[in-house]
Amino acid sequence: QVQLVESGGGLVQAGGSLRLSCTHSGGTFNTYTSGWFRQAPGKEREFVAAITRNGVNTRYADSVKGRFTISRDGAKNTVYLQMNSLKPEDTAVYYCAARLGTNIYSYTSQYDYWGQGTRVTVSS
Numbered sequence: 001q002v003q004l005v006e007s008g009g010g011l012v013q014a015g016g017s018l019r020l021s022c023t024h025s026g027g028t029f030n031t032y033t034s035g036w037f038r039q040a041p042g043k044e045r046e047f048v049a050a051i052t053r054n055g056v057n058t059r060y061a062d063s064v065k066g067r068f069t070i071s072r073d074g075a076k077n078t079v080y081l082q083m084n085s086l087k088p089e090d091t092a093v094y095y096c097a098a099r100l101g102t103n104i105y106s107y108t109s110q111y112d113y114w115g116q117g118t119r120v121t122v123s124s
Helices: none
Strands: 004-009 011-013 018-025 032-037 044-053 058-059 070-075 077-085 093-101 116-121
Touching: 004 093, 018 032, 018 093, 018 116, 032 070, 032 077, 044 070, 044 077, 058 070
Parallel strands: 011 116
Antiparallel strands: 004 018, 018 077, 032 044, 032 093, 044 058, 070 077, 093 116
16 A cells, blocks of 8 residues: 655745655555645645656646656655745645556546645745
């Protein structure tokens, strides 16, 4: 059974940066596509970024393109989300997700495993 644990959230001022981490345990890390999603209060969970299991291909939501970078480290079984130029509208709980497969996936229904979430608050 795959378990995902996120860390790195916190409070930051607009324009600042944070790096989220998601550590995988169970399963073989390099067989899973990974994604980041977020959920703001009163809103549905939305796609942020995804990366293929080999780290070659990535996809981003238009709202974060050019500001966020997803990456993975096979030696550490960890997926990262580097968030720069943060805006108040980036405030949300951020979730890491994983599924077996070789493609990019950007819908919540396409992922089998989820972390507990880490809260990011961006003040204006």
